[in-house]
Amino acid sequence: MEVHHHPNLHHGKKKFKEYFLEFLMIFLAVSMGFIAENIREHKSEARNACRYLNSYKNDLLLNKRQIERYDSIFTYLVPRYDSIVTIFYEKKENEELPLLSRLLLDGARNSIITLSTPTYQQLISSGSMKCIDNKKIDDSIAYYHNSISLLYNYNDRIVSTLNNELGAVGEIEDMHDFWNPKKGIANYVPDMQPFTLTAGQRNFIISYYKVFEIQAISNIRNLKKLKYTNSSLIKMINEELH
Numbered sequence: 001m002e003v004h005h006h007p008n009l010h011h012g013k014k015k016f017k018e019y020f021l022e023f024l025m026i027f028l029a030v031s032m033g034f035i036a037e038n039i040r041e042h043k044s045e046a047r048n049a050c051r052y053l054n055s056y057k058n059d060l061l062l063n064k065r066q067i068e069r070y071d072s073i074f075t076y077l078v079p080r081y082d083s084i085v086t087i088f089y090e091k092k093e094n095e096e097l098p099l100l101s102r103l104l105l106d107g108a109r110n111s112i113i114t115l116s117t118p119t120y121q122q123l124i125s126s127g128s129m130k131c132i133d134n135k136k137i138d139d140s141i142a143y144y145h146n147s148i149s150l151l152y153n154y155n156d157r158i159v160s161t162l163n164n165e166l167g168a169v170g171e172i173e174d175m176h177d178f179w180n181p182k183k184g185i186a187n188y189v190p191d192m193q194p195f196t197l198t199a200g201q202r203n204f205i206i207s208y209y210k211v212f213e214i215q216a217i218s219n220i221r222n223l224k225k226l227k228y229t230n231s232s233l234i235k236m237i238n239e240e241l242h
Helices: 016-089 097-107 118-126 135-164 166-172 199-241
Strands: none
Touching: 016 097, 016 118, 016 199, 118 135, 135 166, 135 199, 166 199
């Protein structure tokens, strides 16, 4: 008769130390995986932040050219508004009618400022702003966009006010030959009927174009501040990316 010996399947109880070591190894494995994932995610966010910053810098370069263009427009307009106000104040509107008609054609415009920075919204929505470690850049970006918003709001209020008065201006000025497509614009002098102003109308028209002048002067000052902030941001971003 064969005798079969069965292996002893009963194991001794594990000691607490062995359980602790197993737990520690599992805990370390999970923790290392978590840390590695965080590092990978942080590097990915940092790469995205750098990519958005570079794109934002291109927005700023486009803005810089726009700011310079608007600055030239308002610098061109300020002396023209001043001349219009002076002519009406000195009651020389009919004496200098050809000059005044040309000045009025130049000055009768709403210069709407638009500065586009589409990457700014991407920086905000993607959460990449929090990955910009340079607090100075973060603060400057916020200040720059707050300044643009203030400039927009100011011009919107002025343009709305001036547009509301356009009907009253039309009762005073003869605009029948303004913006004549057959005559072009380069050296175009509109044909204008002489003025017959009451004292109230004179005060109104002087005030109307004085608001244009004040708007243009204010815009020049604000655009110069924006240009400085814009240039500083471009410099800081270049240093950050390199």
